[in-house]
Amino acid sequence: MKMDFSIEETVKTRSSVRSYLDRPLPVGEKEEIRNYIAGLSNPFSVEVSFHLLEKNASAENLGPYGVIKGASDFVGATVAPVELGLEALGYSFEQLILYLTSLGFGTCWLGGTFDRSGFAAAMNLREGDLFPAISPIGYSQEKRRVMDSMVRWAAKSNQRQPWDTLFFKDDFSHPLTQSEAGDYVVPLEMLRLAPSAGNKQPWRVVQDKDTYHFYEMRSIKDSKLGIDIQRTDVGIGACHFHLAALERDLPGRLVKLAKPEIHVPEKMRYLFSWTAT
Numbered sequence: 001m002k003m004d005f006s007i008e009e010t011v012k013t014r015s016s017v018r019s020y021l022d023r024p025l026p027v028g029e030k031e032e033i034r035n036y037i038a039g040l041s042n043p044f045s046v047e048v049s050f051h052l053l054e055k056n057a058s059a060e061n062l063g064p065y066g067v068i069k070g071a072s073d074f075v076g077a078t079v080a081p082v083e084l085g086l087e088a089l090g091y092s093f094e095q096l097i098l099y100l101t102s103l104g105f106g107t108c109w110l111g112g113t114f115d116r117s118g119f120a121a122a123m124n125l126r127e128g129d130l131f132p133a134i135s136p137i138g139y140s141q142e143k144r145r146v147m148d149s150m151v152r153w154a155a156k157s158n159q160r161q162p163w164d165t166l167f168f169k170d171d172f173s174h175p176l177t178q179s180e181a182g183d184y185v186v187p188l189e190m191l192r193l194a195p196s197a198g199n200k201q202p203w204r205v206v207q208d209k210d211t212y213h214f215y216e217m218r219s220i221k222d223s224k225l226g227i228d229i230q231r232t233d234v235g236i237g238a239c240h241f242h243l244a245a246l247e248r249d250l251p252g253r254l255v256k257l258a259k260p261e262i263h264v265p266e267k268m269r270y271l272f273s274w275t276a277t
């Protein structure tokens with residue numbers, strides 16, 4: 001399904017917003033967001049649940065701690081602990097973030113710096129569900145606060161790794177050139193620009209003829225809750241890749257294959273593949 005907004009433009013416009021105007025979302029806009037969420041699906045066919053929350057008198061202890069200022073609306077996402085669950089959550093949540101960006105709202109993925117127990121209580125989590133992240137939704141302040149700029153500086157948020165460390169041909173010893181990527185230059189570039197926890201960019205892709213294998217290069221350990229946030233990151237990257245491929249009418253599908261026979265460096269894990277059809 002093609003989006004009603006330009007993926008390339010929206011990916012390039014989005015950046016994490018941590019400073020918000022003290023203004024709640026209007027009821028009409030909230031309804032639109034709710035409808036968009038109701039229509040969300042992902043190519044992994046895993047159900048992802050979204051919870052829209054407002055900081056008000058009945059939820060006064062919802063507060064993301066420190067890094068976020070001014071927001072009063074939030075969305076949290078949960079998924080059952082199933083195969084490709086965290087990747088599916090990353091995909092669907094990022095599609096929502098891009099939609100919100102296209103409407104002009106500020107957002108910021110938060111996997112660590114928020115009051116997890118306050119949000120979990122307000123969301124009525126199902127036993128065993130994984131709850132990796134939330135995002136504020138709101139009106140960005142024009143000027144970033146010092147705290148915001150410090151977080152961006154620490155994570156080098158304005159930078160991304162170059163092509164030759166992320167994308168490969170046949171195996172992990174041959175970087176993929178842009179001319180070898182052909183029609184997939186733009187989907188891969190959109191993937192490269194995706195947000196990730198700590199800006200670690202754990203996605204690696206190996207092109208094997210018409211198939212693109214997606215791997216996770218682990219650099220962050222599982223959280224105490226047993227969540228590998230970097231699988232969510234690769235789902236976010238896959239969302240950018242897939243939506244950009246759809247925008248360019250490149251047919252294909254995301255599937256988990258038997259492990260490709262490619263020698264993998266240490267800490268690298270195969271997740272899923274895009275097969276052009």
Ligand SMILES: Cc1cc2nc3c(=O)[nH]c(=O)nc-3n(C[C@H](O)[C@H](O)[C@H](O)COP(=O)(O)O)c2cc1C
Nearest residue numbers: 015016109110111112113155157195196197198199
């Ligand atoms: C899954 C995930 C978790 C994140 N968790 C946090 C967080 O806890 N606190 C925070 O300030 N930023 C968090 N971020 C935002 C990243 O730091 C940010 O996306 C990255 O530095 C790139 O910057 P950009 O989003 O402005 O392009 C998270 C991002 C992702 C994708």
